[in-house]
Amino acid sequence: MNDQDAFFAKYDNSGNYLWAKSIGGVGSLVGAESGCVINSDAAGNVLVAGYFQTTTDFDPSPATATLSTSGFSEFAMFIAKYDLNGNYVWSKGIIGSANKIPKAITIDNSNIYLTGYFTGVADFDPAAPAYMLTASGSEDAFISKYDMNGNLVWANKIGGSSQDVGNSIVLDASGNIYTTGYFYGTVDFDPSASISNLVSxxxxxxxxxxxxxLGNYVWAKRFGGTNLEIVESIDLDMNNKIIISGYFYGTSDFDPSTNISNLVSVGNADCFLAAYDNSGSYSWAFSFGNVGSDRAYSVLTHNGSIYTTGYYGGTIDCDPSASVNNLISSGTTQDVFIAKYGSSTTTGHGKISIVTSMLLTFPNPNAGNFTIQCEEEDHAVILNQIGQVIQEVDLNVENNYKVQINNLRSGIYLIKGKNRSAKVIVN
Structure with a gap:
């Protein structure tokens, strides 16, 4: 084993542990840094993609199924399939004299789709003959399609003279592919002999x-300003509206057309959510953040709602309306946030309404004396580090609840309500 092996785990819908598996080997780097990406098919089979170096065993059982990058120092890409119990089915290595880093995976009934980035001259076919793509810059984005046995169907690149990265990919019901990421300079998004350039x-x-x-170009849209915009995730809602999340700095125009729909960051990086129709036309966008660095990393749509998650530091208001729904981080670095929004039903720029409620504590950290604020009536418990109940509290929306607990040991305590929770640090 190596100190940077990859793992994948399965839990039921209530979060109860079912199993966990690891893949790795001596000297290997599997999914380090960028991490592995994972998806599952209708039968519960698990598809995992990532990257590795040297010799790696992809079979979690006592048996072995190794792939090796022998002769190459670069990171190789892998795709591996496991059954619904995590048992090994097959693995494919896409190996050669170039780094290939997958950042996202999606599947349909018959195929596997990946996006990410690569360097140099890269072979995307795990079998012979080779299928080579050549990066135009330091890093080019790629989109590749494989069948359910890991055989290459096709691979395309998106690239210019600088850094271009594919971060997320999704399919619609007709099998069309939507991908997103970031780029710099002039980039041709059409893999054919035709040219469809965008300029950052x-x-x-x-x-x-x-x-x-089939990988044929349909359209591409860009948005941004004179600083930085990173799109991390993409999903489609039930009406095929495109929803993206990420982070940006400075003043950014999120409308790809000649119209202007600017957002301005508060800090070094602010989170954003944005929506476009299936032709890439702008619907709405909003941002949230504080004076530090806040990032939204993933977005998911389900039953008309939008979910996003990421991290923040200090205080962050995730509500784009005039209402204030602050989250306060528990420490001096970053905390994770999860936010849920209702779909936009208005015209023009649209409005999103936050549908979560918060449980806030202040001051934080403290010496055992703090106040709990809740937007709804709730019954909560204060738990120590090993899950013991320290105190029970009844929360009223009209009154802040003041807590005074003497002789508390220093550490992190959890305040848990019916549908909300918060951490408090005692020092």
């Missing part, structure tokens, strides 16, 4: 691109 306005701009199931 700043150090990196966000993009959304659409391709058909």
């Amino acid at each position: 306005a700043g150090t990196s701009d966000g993009y959304i691109a659409k391709y058909d199931n």
Whole structure:
């Protein structure tokens, strides 16, 4: 084993542990840094992609199924399949004299789709003959399609003379591919002999691109300003509206057309959510953040709601309306946030309404004396580090609840309500 092995785990819908598996080997780096990406098919089979170096065993059982990058110092890409119990089915290595880093995976009934980035001259076919793509800059984005046995169907690149990265990928019901990420400079998004260039306005701009199931170019859109925009995640809602999340710095125009829809960051990086129709036309966008660095990393749509998660430091208001719904981080670095929003039903720029409620504590940290504030009536318990109940409290929306607990040991305590929780640090 190595200190940077990869793992994947399964839990039921209530969060109860079912199993966990690891893949790795002596000297290997599997999914380090960028991490592995994972998806599952209708039968519960698990598809995992990532990258590795040297010799790696992809079979979690006592048996072995090794792939090796022998002769190459670069990171190789892998795709591996496991059954619904985590048992090994197959693995494929896409190996050669170039780094290949997958950042996202999605599947349909018959195929596996990846996006990420690569360097140099890269072979995307795990079998012979080789299928080579050549990066135009330091890093080019790629989109590749494999069948359910890991055989290459096709692979395309998105690239210019600088750094271009694919971060997320999703399919619609017709099999069209939507991918997103960021780029710098002039980039041709059409893999054919035709040219469809986009030009960034700043150090990196966000993009959304659409391709058909054969990898043919449909359209590509860019947005941004003179600084930085990073798109981390993409999903489609029930009406095929495109929802993206990420972070940006400075003043950014999120409308790809000649119209202007600027957002201005408060801090070094602010989170954003934005929506576009399936032709890439702008619907709405909003941002949230504080004076530090706040980032939204993932977005998911389900039953008309939008969920996003990321991290923040200090105080952050995730509500784009005039209402204030502050979250306060428990320490001096970053905390994770999860936010849920209702879909936009208005015209024009649209409005999103936050549908979560908060449990706030202040001051934080403290010496055992603090106040709990809640937006709804609730019954909560204060738990220590090993889950013991220290105190029970009844919360009223009209009155802050003042807590005074003497002789508390220093550490992190959890305040847990019916549908909300908060951490408090005692020092």
